[in-house]
Amino acid sequence: AQSVTQLGSHVSVSEGALVLLRCNYSSSVPPYLFWYVQYPNQGLQLLLKYTSAATLVKGINGFEAEFKKSETSFHLTKPSAHMSDAAEYFCAVSGSSASKIIFGSGTRLSIRP
């Protein structure tokens, strides 16, 4: 079985500051890991994915995430926050390329001017 835990339901950072959103996963098989972003009243958009290639994954909008098997983590980072980054971010895991994707509870990112 797979699951993800997102630490912090709400994170607030200043514009230009580092963004760090935490995600820990649990999986009985090598996982596929994803970060999705949801802007207000919109659907889910893929930011980046880990599929057992490089452990440091670069995504859209300047985001990246590092897969750390020893820590069972897949934290999302961005060096410098922009006001447009304000959204809900979901970490997700899948046990295979075909099985369901399980979402974390989400982290709402707010950006202070």
Added chain:
Amino acid sequence: EPEVTQTPSHQVTQMGQEVILRCVPISNHLYFYWYRQILGQKVEFLVSFYNNEISEKSEIFDDQFSVERPDGSNFTLKIRSTKLEDSAMYFCASRLATGSNTEAFFGQGTRLTVV
């Protein structure tokens, strides 16, 4: 760029009525999913569909729910007798699921309001 489309974007229905939510997945994708998101809560898996049959379903997906791929392009979710607690955003997703193409592509969602 190919995308998953869902209709309608918003549906209001009376309790006890049947609703059908419609989705057109990306054309060459093989796996299809329905998820729901109650306002302010997490995205919950409902059902996955492959090769014209349900491959997995959650506890939420009880006898009131059904899915169908009637014509090879549409993928529908039917709720037979809606309850107030069915009010949520429903997302359809599709997935190619070969090689490294493992991500699911989501539609914009249908907001279902049961009154």
